[in-house]
Amino acid sequence: MHGRPRKPPTPEEEKAYDAKAAKLRSLQTQFLHFHHNQIYTKEALEVCAKLVESNPEYITAWNYRKLAVEHIVSSHSESDLESDPDCIKSIFKEELRVTERALAKNYKSYGAWYHRKWVLRKGHSSIDRELQLLQVFLKQDTRNFHAWNYRRFVAALKNRSDEEELQFTTDMINDNFSNYSAWHNRSVLLSHLLEKKVDGYFPKEKVLTEENDLVHQALFTDPDDQSGWFYHHWLLDQIVKIKTPLLVYTWPPHGSNLEVWVDGCLDVEGVNSSTITIESSMHDTNKDLVWKPLSTNNSGRAQAWVTHLSFLEEKLHFSQANPIKVTMGHSEGIKAVSDMISWGDKKFHSYEARPMESSQINFSNPLKNSDDNDLMAYKWNAETVANEISLFRELLSETDCKIGKLTLARLLTALDAMILYNKTSDSNEVVHFEEVLELYSDLMKVDPPHSQFYKDEYSLVLLQQLTSTPESLLRHCYHYRDSSPSSINSYICLRLCNLSLSRIGSIEQLLWIQMLDLSHNHLHSVEGLEAMQLLSCLNLSNNKIGSFSALEPLKLLKSLKALNISYNEFGAHSVDTRRYSCSSPLNHTVGADWNFGDWNPIDGIDFTNCWEAFSIFKDLKLTQLEIIGNVIAEENFKLFLVKVMPSLKWLDGVELQ
Amino acid sequence: MYQLLPSDYQGQEINRLTLAYFVISGLHMLGAADRVDREGAINWVLSLQAHAKNEFDLNNGQFYGFLGSRSSQFQLDDNGAWIPNGSHLASTYCALAILKTVGYDLTLLDSESILKSMKNLQQSDGSFMPIHTGAERDLRFIFCAAAICSMLENWSGMDKEKAKEYILSCQSYDGGFGLIPGSESHGGGTYCAVASLRLMGFIEHDVLSKGASSCIINVPLLLDWSLQRQAIDGGFQGRPNKASDTCYAFWVGSVLRILGGNKFIDEKALRQFLLTCQSKYGGFSKFPGQLPDLYHTYYGFSAFSLLQEPGITPICVELGITDVDAIGL
Numbered sequence A: 001m002h003g004r005p006r007k008p009p010t011p012e013e014e015k016a017y018d019a020k021a022a023k024l025r026s027l028q029t030q031f032l033h034f035h036h037n038q039i040y041t042k043e044a045l046e047v048c049a050k051l052v053e054s055n056p057e058y059i060t061a062w063n064y065r066k067l068a069v070e071h072i073v074s075s076h077s078e079s080d081l082e083s084d085p086d087c088i089k090s091i092f093k094e095e096l097r098v099t100e101r102a103l104a105k106n107y108k109s110y111g112a113w114y115h116r117k118w119v120l121r122k123g124h125s126s127i128d129r130e131l132q133l134l135q136v137f138l139k140q141d142t143r144n145f146h147a148w149n150y151r152r153f154v155a156a157l158k159n160r161s162d163e164e165e166l167q168f169t170t171d172m173i174n175d176n177f178s179n180y181s182a183w184h185n186r187s188v189l190l191s192h193l194l195e196k197k198v199d200g201y202f203p204k205e206k207v208l209t210e211e212n213d214l215v216h217q218a219l220f221t222d223p224d225d226q227s228g229w230f231y232h233h234w235l236l237d238q239i240v241k242i243k244t245p246l247l248v249y250t251w252p253p254h255g256s257n258l259e260v261w262v263d264g265c266l267d268v269e270g271v272n273s274s275t276i277t278i279e280s281s282m283h284d285t286n287k288d289l290v291w292k293p294l295s296t297n298n299s300g301r302a303q304a305w306v307t308h309l310s311f312l313e314e315k316l317h318f319s320q321a322n323p324i325k326v327t328m329g330h331s332e333g334i335k336a337v338s339d340m341i342s343w344g345d346k347k348f349h350s351y352e353a354r355p356m357e358s359s360q361i362n363f364s365n366p367l368k369n370s371d372d373n374d375l376m377a378y379k380w381n382a383e384t385v386a387n388e389i390s391l392f393r394e395l396l397s398e399t400d401c402k403i404g405k406l407t408l409a410r411l412l413t414a415l416d417a418m419i420l421y422n423k424t425s426d427s428n429e430v431v432h433f434e435e436v437l438e439l440y441s442d443l444m445k446v447d448p449p450h451s452q453f454y455k456d457e458y459s460l461v462l463l464q465q466l467t468s469t470p471e472s473l474l475r476h477c478y479h480y481r482d483s484s485p486s487s488i489n490s491y492i493c494l495r496l497c498n499l500s501l502s503r504i505g506s507i508e509q510l511l512w513i514q515m516l517d518l519s520h521n522h523l524h525s526v527e528g529l530e531a532m533q534l535l536s537c538l539n540l541s542n543n544k545i546g547s548f549s550a551l552e553p554l555k556l557l558k559s560l561k562a563l564n565i566s567y568n569e570f571g572a573h574s575v576d577t578r579r580y581s582c583s584s585p586l587n588h589t590v591g592a593d594w595n596f597g598d599w600n601p602i603d604g605i606d607f608t609n610c611w612e613a614f615s616i617f618k619d620l621k622l623t624q625l626e627i628i629g630n631v632i633a634e635e636n637f638k639l640f641l642v643k644v645m646p647s648l649k650w651l652d653g654v655e656l657q
Numbered sequence B: 001m002y003q004l005l006p007s008d009y010q011g012q013e014i015n016r017l018t019l020a021y022f023v024i025s026g027l028h029m030l031g032a033a034d035r036v037d038r039e040g041a042i043n044w045v046l047s048l049q050a051h052a053k054n055e056f057d058l059n060n061g062q063f064y065g066f067l068g069s070r071s072s073q074f075q076l077d078d079n080g081a082w083i084p085n086g087s088h089l090a091s092t093y094c095a096l097a098i099l100k101t102v103g104y105d106l107t108l109l110d111s112e113s114i115l116k117s118m119k120n121l122q123q124s125d126g127s128f129m130p131i132h133t134g135a136e137r138d139l140r141f142i143f144c145a146a147a148i149c150s151m152l153e154n155w156s157g158m159d160k161e162k163a164k165e166y167i168l169s170c171q172s173y174d175g176g177f178g179l180i181p182g183s184e185s186h187g188g189g190t191y192c193a194v195a196s197l198r199l200m201g202f203i204e205h206d207v208l209s210k211g212a213s214s215c216i217i218n219v220p221l222l223l224d225w226s227l228q229r230q231a232i233d234g235g236f237q238g239r240p241n242k243a244s245d246t247c248y249a250f251w252v253g254s255v256l257r258i259l260g261g262n263k264f265i266d267e268k269a270l271r272q273f274l275l276t277c278q279s280k281y282g283g284f285s286k287f288p289g290q291l292p293d294l295y296h297t298y299y300g301f302s303a304f305s306l307l308q309e310p311g312i313t314p315i316c317v318e319l320g321i322t323d324v325d326a327i328g329l
Helices: A011-036 A042-054 A059-075 A078-083 A087-105 A110-121 A128-140 A145-157 A162-175 A180-195 A204-221 A226-240 A372-398 A402-422 A433-446 A448-467 A470-474 A548-556 A574-581 A607-617 A635-644 B007-029 B038-046 B055-059 B089-101 B111-121 B139-152 B160-169 B187-199 B219-228 B246-259 B267-276 B294-306 B323-327
Strands: A247-251 A257-262 A276-280 A304-308 A322-328 A350-353 A477-481 A490-495 A515-517 A537-539 A562-564 A624-626
Touching: A011 A042, A011 A059, A011 B007, A042 A059, A042 A087, A059 A087, A059 A110, A078 A087, A087 A110, A110 A145, A128 A145, A145 A162, A145 A180, A162 A180, A162 A204, A180 A204, A180 A226, A204 A226, A204 A372, A226 A372, A226 A402, A226 B219, A372 A402, A402 A433, A402 A448, A433 A448, A448 A470, A448 B219, A548 A607, A607 A635, B007 B038, B007 B089, B007 B294, B038 B089, B055 B111, B089 B111, B089 B139, B089 B323, B111 B139, B139 B160, B139 B187, B160 B187, B187 B219, B187 B246, B219 B246, B246 B267, B246 B294, B267 B294
Parallel strands: A490 A515, A515 A537, A537 A562, A562 A624
Antiparallel strands: A247 A257, A257 A304, A276 A322, A322 A350, A477 A490
16 A cells, blocks of 8 residues: 555556455455454464465454464363474464564554564573574564564673673674664663663773764764764763762852752753752751742752751841851752652752842852762763764864754853863863854855754854853843832843844853843743842843743743833744643643632623733732733733733823722 | 445445544535535434443443444444444544534534543553554554544543653654654654644643743754754655655644644645645545545645635644634634
């Protein structure tokens, strides 16, 4: 059927198809007669064999064979077995023969492969022939994933070692560098070997160096083939992944908030008063501290966690620094979620909270790595990555390869991250922001379909660059003074406007920000802002945010008072609006507990059409909102907003009654 | 087709419900719902449901869902039960998808017995067997189970947590999902994984703009892998270094849609590729210039629906049926 070239069949062919179909139909009829009447004779099994050999997809027939085999085996009496001890074996042997012929007809048949596994699991057959058979199938199609799955099954059944199987992938790869399936299997096997620290696979540095050499051969042979690149990406990850998540940033606020930022892109869980210790002269007990994950889902895990300290007034010294020390104590309880590595015992970061009046910009330095072992590992990692970098610079000088550029950009970013996290005060290693930014802008040009993807990466690197030193960050900081004399607030406003940002990152450097201007960018998401717990004024105007649910992180910002989302794309995507503004049974997280009955109907506003906006704004305590310049912002919608947010005082610059 | 299949499709006799799903849902996608004999379809589908003879039998380990075709349906025995009963998860998914598409009220169905007996198919590792007599277990059947629960609006038929764990163990080093743990990433497997997680509510729609880093799966890697599946000819492939194939424009395209990454697709090139797979009679083939078939035709329509082609109804990608029918408007 499918896969047949498009040309009209000749009358002879037409006839042949019809004859074939008629034959199949008659086999099916005979077979079903046997099946329905539970006839398991030799003749019946032969009809069934013919059927699956001509149509291996006929699962019903495979099911019948299983019933038949079980029936025949159980009907053999003890005496039968004595007279012919091999009779059971021969039954299963016949089954193997049938599956083999079916697989020869269609090696992608799930039913046939499963039947073979079923037979072998019964344990009456030799498994010696299986690897040989697999050679045949893998020769026919080196990417046959059924055969690869079956190989893993047979290897487990035969207790073949991971090393033997790894050698097999080496052979397959040497045969053809583009065999993605072989690379895949290699990653699976090597992960096991490294994890179990098998002899010859420890220390991992040696193994990873050899793997790098192997994959370089593939990459340099055909830089446009993806197989090696994905494997290389995985190897790189093994090298640069931070093994023990570090607590690198904490941000104590003006006396009431204390935040902890966790390094890497790992989420952690299990942060509580017994796993984190806080010592301060004003607050010396941890018992009543409640840590909350900053996360929009209820998974109990997040990158940033927050707790609230209540200070005793008499102990607070306004004129001097109030030191607070944060320590990760009994760390067994804290877990990095993405790869389940438990945290090392590390002491961290003490910080001096500054007097409230201070307008000085605080710049948090990442924690320096002091452990000797870590330093050794770091050196090896950094050297390896540096070697990779020079190698790929060389490759790119010869060929213009998109995935090579992307890899180089990632390598440089990884090296920068290592340098920044491990920088010692005397080191003056170079960071490569400029080169990375250049690579991404280049990629945007040569690979337009994925330009949005590169742009996101570009934005993240740009923000890293802006926040990497106090000097560069200061260039974007401004004082904001309220004109009204009654106000004593003097905010420092971070203005990151007109930077073509499509994503936000490096939030860990910005935890102290109270006022943030991100207007005139290309943002479609505000993910990450939830960590800025002190944020009270946020300008997102003139961006590309298209749905209210994209504002979900803002619900976690308890101090947010003024929000500007004017000139975005709320309501502009007509195709999606109907779909996602309908409260649909597919949505599990929100809506079930709302009672719109209390609201309806005011001045012809149908709130059921605004559930998406409702789910965001009902949890915001804004006093000021700008929403002008969005398709959705017509009068009725504004009435709805006023209703949902009683705290609102100004809407689009107009003072509300 | 309810009675006899055209000769080219004779080999797929046992999957008649699936073929019917492609035809009926396909017509709805084209806005030609009026060409479907609604009553006929409903009666035919309902006649393929397997019933337990009593409450007690629901716990006997058998699955009482839908049979793929009349030929696997057995005569009723004296007690009014079929022996053996060949109910299959994929057929059950297709049956419910047809019923939902033609607007049959699914609350009229004896969903309790489907769900209660479906639970028997779930294994301790969270995966599902498609049929109680035993067969391969992989992500395809977790998807069927999740879609069944979602359509019946009742999740008592499966242990969602366990299913989630199984799915997570299938994510490979490159970010895609293999059909079973340890197997190579595959477009179809990745669809089953992501759509199931979405149906079960473990991931949000458009995670890319909401919280990719706090997602339970590795989204950046998955995005990378999925985007690289768009080949140089504009079409999507199921695995690296394989030829572009019509159906992966849907399987991988849907993953990207659910993640919110569809804005990264080269839509123009994809459209052009798909058109080379369309035959002059209207259907779609797997590869350019071949004879069309029902399966690739259905997923060709679906791919065009993802591309928001005028005249094609939007689809609910995680269920594989048209949006309007999924919501039940």
